[in-house]
Amino acid sequence: MTGTRTGIQLARPIIGAEERSEVDRVLASGMLAQGAEVASFEAEFSEHVCGRPCVAVNSGTSALLLALMAMGIGRGDEVIIPGFTFAGTANAVVLAGATPVFADIDPTHFCIDPRAVEAAISPRTAAVIPVHLYGHPADMEQLMAIAERHGLAVLEDAAQAHLAAWRSRPVGTFGATAAFSFYPTKNMTTGEGGLVVCADSETARRVKMLRNQGMAGRYEHEVIGYNARMTDIGAAIGRVQLRRLPGWTSTRRANASRLSTEFAAARIDPVVVLPQVADGADPVWHQYTVRVRGRDEVAAELAEAGVGSAVHYPHALNQLALYRSVCQRVPVLPVAERASREVLSLPVHPSLSDADLSAVVSAVCRAVRR
Numbered sequence: 001m002t003g004t005r006t007g008i009q010l011a012r013p014i015i016g017a018e019e020r021s022e023v024d025r026v027l028a029s030g031m032l033a034q035g036a037e038v039a040s041f042e043a044e045f046s047e048h049v050c051g052r053p054c055v056a057v058n059s060g061t062s063a064l065l066l067a068l069m070a071m072g073i074g075r076g077d078e079v080i081i082p083g084f085t086f087a088g089t090a091n092a093v094v095l096a097g098a099t100p101v102f103a104d105i106d107p108t109h110f111c112i113d114p115r116a117v118e119a120a121i122s123p124r125t126a127a128v129i130p131v132h133l134y135g136h137p138a139d140m141e142q143l144m145a146i147a148e149r150h151g152l153a154v155l156e157d158a159a160q161a162h163l164a165a166w167r168s169r170p171v172g173t174f175g176a177t178a179a180f181s182f183y184p185t186k187n188m189t190t191g192e193g194g195l196v197v198c199a200d201s202e203t204a205r206r207v208k209m210l211r212n213q214g215m216a217g218r219y220e221h222e223v224i225g226y227n228a229r230m231t232d233i234g235a236a237i238g239r240v241q242l243r244r245l246p247g248w249t250s251t252r253r254a255n256a257s258r259l260s261t262e263f264a265a266a267r268i269d270p271v272v273v274l275p276q277v278a279d280g281a282d283p284v285w286h287q288y289t290v291r292v293r294g295r296d297e298v299a300a301e302l303a304e305a306g307v308g309s310a311v312h313y314p315h316a317l318n319q320l321a322l323y324r325s326v327c328q329r330v331p332v333l334p335v336a337e338r339a340s341r342e343v344l345s346l347p348v349h350p351s352l353s354d355a356d357l358s359a360v361v362s363a364v365c366r367a368v369r370r
């Protein structure tokens with residue numbers, strides 16, 4: 001994150017008195033590891049994903065990895081993922097023993113391009129991971145149709161998209177599995193944490209074993225598993241955050257709308273291209289990400305003015321040398337590569353005041369007019 005002087009931060013977890021008192025209650029109980037709080041958190045999260053079984057884990061990366069393993073994806077399999085995402089998406093595929101195949105993105109919404117998915121399918125393709133990047137849902141209608149036609153499993157990477165929806169259906173309810181993250185900068189947090197949403201109870205049972213040393217019951221080890229458990233401390237924070245999430249999401253939407261209105265009035269296009277919402281998408285604005293010419297100079301000026309910003313992400317994954325050694329095919333991805341040169345995320349989080357939002361707009365306008 002670019003540093004700030006006067007402190008309009010790019011992201012800021014909101015931890016209030018209720019989270020503190022719930023953590024105190026759990027600490028006083030002496031039951032700190034995975035227990036009743038985790039089970040309650042899973043049940044409450046399930047209400048937001050059409051009642052699907054949920055399994056909480058210790059990070060979004062673990063959620064992706066365990067979901068892949070529970071779906072039986074591993075050595076010899078190819079998994080299509082967008083070339084423009086957080087590296088955790090690709091790392092989970094490699095850690096599962098499978099091979100990531102990078103597909104290009106849609107230039108308007110930055111999510112995986114369904115046509116690029118179709119073009120990347122080979123006889124070894126076992127799954128596709130659409131990423132709901134910046135909180136904007138991928139086109140799940142087209143992607144599910146392609147997956148069905150080719151017999152591919154779908155794992156939604158919803159790490160940034162809690163409560164987002166595609167044609168009024170919540171993200172996380174399309175694929176066989178979905179992974180959420182509760183890292184502190186996400187729309188809600190458990191400190192560190194993640195969660196797998198499963199379409200069926202058998203997959204949920206496998207994820208539960210994989211998170212807990214492969215145990216089906218106490219010391220009944222059925223498979224090789226991890227310790228990927230969430231603590232009751234984290235789950236207690238998450239339960240409070242989940243209750244506050246709908247309100248925060250409304251505020252994010254209002255903030256995004258205000259930023260877009262003020263930027264449009266300032267007429268700084270085409271130097272700055274504002275984020276667009278796809279027909280059918282109900283985004284949750286994890287990030288408010290613009291494209292801007294001279295991006296790095298603008299970011300430096302924003303930092304000078306005390307406005308936080310960040311580049312999500314400065315490299316398309318196909319440009320990172322480390323994946324060349326694990327991928328058989330590393331394609332050129334013109335749209336992803338261009339995005340990595342142009343994108344800049346601006347503050348949109350729910351703690352911003354109206355004055356903060358106006359200050360962000362003024363600082364951006366000043367920076368681009370220089």
Ligand SMILES: Cc1ncc(COP(=O)(O)O)c(C=O)c1O
Pocket residue numbers: 059060061062085086088089131157159160181182183193194
């Ligand atoms: C798109 C995406 N996938 C996966 C992850 C991994 O989540 P975590 O950091 O909780 O492991 C993140 C988190 O940054 C993410 O943004």
